[in-house]
Amino acid sequence: MSGSDIEVLIEKFARLPGLGPRSARRAVLELIKNKNSLLWPLIQALENTANNTKICTRCGNFDLIDPCNICNDPKRDNTLLCIVEGVADLWALERSGCFKGLYHITGGLLSAIDGIRPEDLNLENLSLKINELNISEVIMALSATLEGQTTAHYLAKFLDDTSVKVSGLARGIPVGGELDFLDDGTLTTALKSRRPL
C-alpha cells in the first residue's frame, strides 16, 4: 500500500490521544504533500521540544526552565496553591486567566481500581512547599469524578496538620448549560448548592 517508513509514521501518529488510524493517515498525507511548509518545520518543533522541555521540580509543569515561569514569577500570589491532576489542567486554568497563584501537580488521582495509592502521587514536597511558600489557602481543582473527589478528601486530611485553609471548585450548572441537557447528578448538586440571588 505505501512505503514502510510511511506506515511506521502512520502507526506512531495513530497512537497519539485523539487520533485514530484514519486521522493519522490524513495527517501524514498532508505532511508528505507539504514537506517544506509542514513536515520539516514539524520535525524542527518536535526536536526543540524534546531537547528543551524540562519538568519543573517545584510544581511539575512542563517548561523550558526549571523552576518554571509560573513558579519563578514574583507577581504570582504565593499565598494561593492550586492542586491539579496534570499539566493539561494547569494549562486550562492558565488559559482562563482566572487564577494568579501557584500550582502543584499530583501526577494522577487515587484509584482503588487502577491501584494508584498515595505514594504513587507527587506529594513528597507538598507539605514542605506549603510551609516554605507562606501558602494560606490550598484549592483542590480536581475532576468531579469518584477518583478526583477521593483524592481531594485524602489531600484535605493530609493537610490537616498544617494551618492552611482547604477549598474545592464550586459545583453546579456550567456556563451556557441548558437544564434540559444536564445530567441528574449536576442538576441535583446545583439545586442542593443553590445560592441567594
Add this chain to the structure above:
Amino acid sequence: MSGSDIEVLIEKFARLPGLGPRSARRAVLELIKNKNSLLWPLIQALENTANNTKICTRCGNFDLIDPCNICNDPKRDNTLLCIVEGVADLWALERSGCFKGLYHITGGLLSAIDGIRPEDLNLENLSLKINELNISEVIMALSATLEGQTTAHYLAKFLDDTSVKVSGLARGIPVGGELDFLDDGTLTTALKSRRPL
C-alpha cells in the same frame, strides 16, 4: 502558560487535518510525557519519511521507490487502470484489496468555483501510459460529487480517441446502510439503478 517551543509545536499540530487546538494540546502533552517512548521515535519516523518518500512519476503515489511498488509489481494486472483523485483514495482501494490493476492519480478534480482546469490536473502522461501499458479498461474511481463527476466525464471524453473501455464505480446504498438514514440523492440513484435479484 507553557514554554514557547511547546506552544509552537501545538500550533503546528493544530494545523494538521483532523486536529484542532484541543487535540493538538493533548497529543503534545502525551509526547512530552513520553519523550523516549513516543517523542523521539516520532521524530525519527518523520525524518525517515521526509528523507525517503518519493512521488512515483508513473502514477503519483507516495513510496520509497520511484516507480512505486504498485507500478513495479509484475503481478498487478496492467490491463486495468484506476483513476483516483489522490493518494488517500489509492490507499483506500489498496486497503480494501479489491483492485489488482494499476493507478493514475489526477491530483485534483475539475472545479469551476476553485478555478481548477484540465491543465492543472496530472494528465500529461495518461494517454501515453494507456498506449504503453496495454490498458484495456479505465475505471473512474472519483468522488460522487459534482466535481468528481465533471472530471469523470471530461476524462471519458479525453479518452474517446483511445480504444479503452471507460467505466465508473457503481452508485447505490452503501453496505450496512439503513434506508432511513440515507440522503434522497442516494436513494433516488439506488432506485433508478435497481437490478434483478
